[in-house]
Amino acid sequence: MRRRLFATRSVDSLVADTSVDGQALKRAVGPVQLTALGVGAVIGTGIFVVIGEGAALAGPGVIFAFVLAGLACLFSALSYAELASSMPVSGSAYTYTYATLGELVAWIIGWDLILEYGVAVAAIAVGWGGNVNAFLDATFGVTLPAAISQSPPDGTVNLPAVLVVLVITALLALGVRESARVNLVMVVVKLAVLIFFIVVACTAIRTGNFTPLLPEGGDGVVSAAAIIFFAFIGFDAVTCGSEEARNPAKDLPIAIIGSLVICTVFYVLVSIGAIGIAGAGTLSGSDAPLAAALSEGAGITWAAAILAFGALVAITSVVLVILYGQTRIFFSMCRDGLLPRRLATLHPRFGTPVMLTVGLGLLISVLAALVPLSEIVRLTNIGTLFAFVLVNVGVLVLRRTRPDMPRPYRVPFSPVLPLLGIGFAIYLMADLPASTWLRFGLWLLAGVVIYALYGYRHSRLRS
Ligand SMILES: NC(=[NH2+])NCCC[C@H](N)C(=O)O
Secondary structure: OHHHHOOOOOHHHHHHOOOEOOEOOOOOEOHHHHHHHHHHHHOOHHHHHHHHHHHHHHHHHHHHHHHHHHHHHHHHHHHHHHHHHHOOOOOHHHHHHHHHOOHHHHHHHHHHHHHHHHHHHHHHHHHHHHHHHHHHHHHHOOOOOHHHHOOOOOOOOEHHHHHHHHHHHHHHHHOHHHHHHHHHHHHHHHHHHHHHHHHHHHOOOOHHHHOOOOOOHHHHHHHHHHHHHHHHOOHHHHHHHHHHEOOHHHHHHHHHHHHHHHHHHHHHHHHHHHHHHHHHHHHHOOOOHHHHHHHHHHOOOOHHHHHHHHHHHHHHHHHHHHHHHHHHHHHHHHHOOOOOHHHHOOOOOOOOOHHHHHHHHHHHHHHHHHOOOOOHHHHHHHHHHHHHHHHHHHHHHHHHHOOOOOOOOOOOOOOHHHHHHHHHHHHHHHOOOHHHHHHHHHHHHHHHHHHHHHHHHHOOOOO
16 A cells, blocks of 8 residues: 555656547647746736835845845746656646656645635735725725625625636637647736836935844845745746646757746846835835825826736736636646546647636635635645645655656756755745644645545556
C-alpha cells in the first residue's frame, strides 16, 4: 500500500499519454499570449486594493514589501519554469508532484489547487460586483441596488458576479485561442491604466511623503510582504497552459519568468508613485487607494473613473486565467483517473473540456452569488505557498532521481535557489494565523477522504 500511495508517474508516460478518447487539447497559444496569461492572472486586486493594507503595515516601506514578495516568488518561478519546460503537460504543480513525490501527495496538491482556484474565482467575482458599482458611481453617479448586486448578508444575490463567471465560462468553453486573445486585450488595457497612473504620479511626487521611510522597521516590511504576496499569485497559472502552448519547452520559461518580471516592475513603480504623491496615510485609509492617491495627491478627481475601469478589466482577466487554470488541473486529474475520467472528454470542434468547464463555471457562479467569502480568501495564500514548496521540492527530487532527463530550462545555482524558494514560502506561511492553518488542515483532510473513497481505486496508474 505504501508503494502504491507513493508510486510516481514517469515523466515519459506523462508526456506520451495526453489524449482522451483519441482527442487532445489544441496547441494554439504562442509566447506573447502565454506571457499575457501570466500577467492576466497576476495583476488584480493586489495592486488596486491590497496595496492600502500593505501601506498600513509598512508605511512607505510597502515599496520594499513589493520587492521582497516579488523576490520570494522569483525563486519558485524558476522552479516552475524548469519543470514546465521538461514536462510540458497541463496540470501544473499537480502533474509535477505526480512525477516526483507520488500519487498521494499529487492528489493532495491537486485537490488543494482546485479548491483554491475555485474559491479565489468566486471571491474575486464577488469583488468584481463591488467594482461595477464603484465604476458606475464614478462615471455616471449611479449604482445598482444592493439586493441584486451584493451577496448576503448585505444583499440577496450578486448578479454581476454571476454574470462575469458565466460569460467567461462560455468563452473558455469556446476555445483556448479565443480566450487567450480576449485576455491579451484586457492585459493591454490594464497595463495602460497603470502606465497612466505612473505617468501622472511622476508629475506630482513630493519627497516628504517618503519619510519616515520605515516607520515600523523591517518587521513591518515583512508583515506587509506576507499580505502583498497575494498581488503576485498567478504566474504559476501559466503552467496550466503547457499542453496548449505551441512551443512549451522554450515559451513556458519565458512566459513564467517574463510575466513575473513585468508585474514586479509595474508594482514597484506604482507603489513608488502612490506613496510619492499621497503618502502612506492616504493609501491605508481607502478601499480604492490608487484613485484616492490621484485625487488627494494630484487633485485629479476624474481619475477615479479610469482607475475603477482599470480595476474592473484587471479583475476580469484574473477570473479568466484562474478559471482556465482550474479547468486544466481538474482535466489532468480526471485524465489520470483520480476523478471521473468521463468528465475530461474534449469537445470535437472546440478542443476544450466543455463538460467540466461548464460544470465548474456553474458551481462557482452559485458560490459567488450566495456565499459571503471574505473569510475563505485568506486560504488563497496558504494554498498557493504549499504548491510552491512542492514545486521546489520537485526540482530537487528530479535532479536526484532523473539527472539526465532533458531540461530545456534549468534553475541556475540549484539546489540553492530552490531551497531559498522553499524557505521563503515556509516563512510566509508561518506568518499566517492559526485559524487559516486549521481550515487548511480540514480542507486537506476532506481531500484525503475523497481519495480513499475514489481516486485510490480508479487511478490509471494501477491499471
Ligand atoms: N489563484 C489565485 N488565488 N489567484 C488570485 C490572484 C490574485 C491576483 N494576484 C491579484 O492581485 O488580484
